[in-house]
Amino acid sequence: MRVDAVAENLLIWYDAHRRRLPWRAEPGAPAPDPYRVWLSEIMLQQTTVAAVKPYFDRFTTCWPTVTDLAFADEAEVMSSWAGLGYYARARNLIACARAVMRDHGGSFPNNEEELRSLPGIGEYTAAAIVAIAFGRRAVVVDANVERVASRLFAFAEPLPAARPALRRLVDRITPNERAGDFAQAMMDLGSGICTVRSPKCMLCALSSDCAALVQGSPETYPMKAARRAKPRRRGTVYWIERDDHVWLIRRPGKGLLGGMRALPSGPWTDEDPGVAGAPMPACWSDAGTVSHVFTHFALDLRVLTTRWTADVAGGEWWPIDQIEQAGLPTLFARAASRAIADREQER
DNA sequence: GACCCGTGGGC
């Protein structure tokens, strides 16, 4: 394979077919603002472009610069992230913005080592920022790039063990110029052409160099180690209502849905505690069950509702007609919808 | 290296 030809062909294809995205510079324009590149890269971690777009627009409108974000109200940022998932990203986002303010004078560092030391920025994100925002050569390897490279070289060692070797292969085909465009081109190719299932090899700019295509089964790459089965857990959330308000708590800062506003709930285990685990001895009514799938377990969550007149400790009464502004993660938003639907039915 | 951490789309 002519290693140089890969980048040449890919960049020619990219110049004609690149996606227009809100965080990208227009063709021929200077590199985009590092803040916008950073923000988009954090949001895009394990998250689709379609899901990110509205969040990116909202964040850049509310907080146009990293300084604005550094001085933002934490609860407001967390609520604005609600629904996007992986909430540690939002906690790290705030911490990172403040570190850029405090330690770097409000400007993102332009090298991978310093970027890597910031919260939420790992190997991939540091390389992407350096290449895309600062126009420097960096080896940018995400899941798209791994897939394209594993097919290009018909590299059969399964992930994740194959990662270091795949990175060396990507290093070989990364050009000295336009490394940022090259990285984004690899992602566009992986997203639209060199897809997980049914890759469109007839449309691929790299097909003439693709070893997996010669073998006849590019879709079998990359190989992956077997994964564990997903357990199912059960639990209960409690909808506590008083004068058109509902009782909301804030979850602990770490762990699942950490730092997010939520409905109070018992433990999520094999056995559902039900009424026995309720926060107060009330008369509970069953509003049904919502099912939700997390990364490493599935959950059936029963929704119990009650009316309450006394005070409760450790939370806040939230107006039910403004529940969508509470910034509830999707699981609790769905539980709330279930409770509200049940409540409307009572009337 | 293994495990934890959300969500929605596609087939």
Place this chain on the structure above:
DNA sequence: TGCCCAAGGGT
């Protein structure tokens, strides 16, 4: 429908 997957990072 259940399973796979996604512009990963932290511990």
